[in-house]
Amino acid sequence: xxxxxxxxxxxxxxxxxxxxxxxxxxxxxxxxxxxxxxxxxxxxxxxxxxxxxxxxxxxxxxxxxxxxxxxxxxxxxxxxxxxxxxxxxxxxxxxxxxxxxxxxxxxxx
Numbered sequence: 001x002x003x004x005x006x007x008x009x010x011x012x013x014x015x016x017x018x019x020x021x022x023x024x025x026x027x028x029x030x031x032x033x034x035x036x037x038x039x040x041x042x043x044x045x046x047x048x049x050x051x052x053x054x055x056x057x058x059x060x061x062x063x064x065x066x067x068x069x070x071x072x073x074x075x076x077x078x079x080x081x082x083x084x085x086x087x088x089x090x091x092x093x094x095x096x097x098x099x100x101x102x103x104x105x106x107x108x109x
Contacts, residue, residue, distance in 0.1 A: 053094040
């Protein structure tokens with residue numbers, strides 16, 4: 001039998017926590033032009049990126065992520081689904097990396 005039991009025990013002790021990262025390059029002028037139509041004052045680049053981040057974490061997009069990753073299989077009531085949606089939304093982080101710098105700064109959504 002050797003160490004087989006030990007391996008099974010270790011595998012059973014891993015948590016169901018996953019992390020993913022993505023790097024997205026966006027031409028804010030093209031993507032946000034329809035959102036900025038009619039604004040008297042054009043937002044600066046940081047404000048544009050913040051607008052884009054808010055669009056990405058809109059409820060329909062987060063619901064799609066939750067469904068496609070089967071995070072919703074244990075949520076049986078609407079209250080549980082809403083709590084899951086809030087939890088996932090709060091854990092999403094956006095960082096802005098400037099073209100001329102290698103430092104990253106958080107984006108307020």
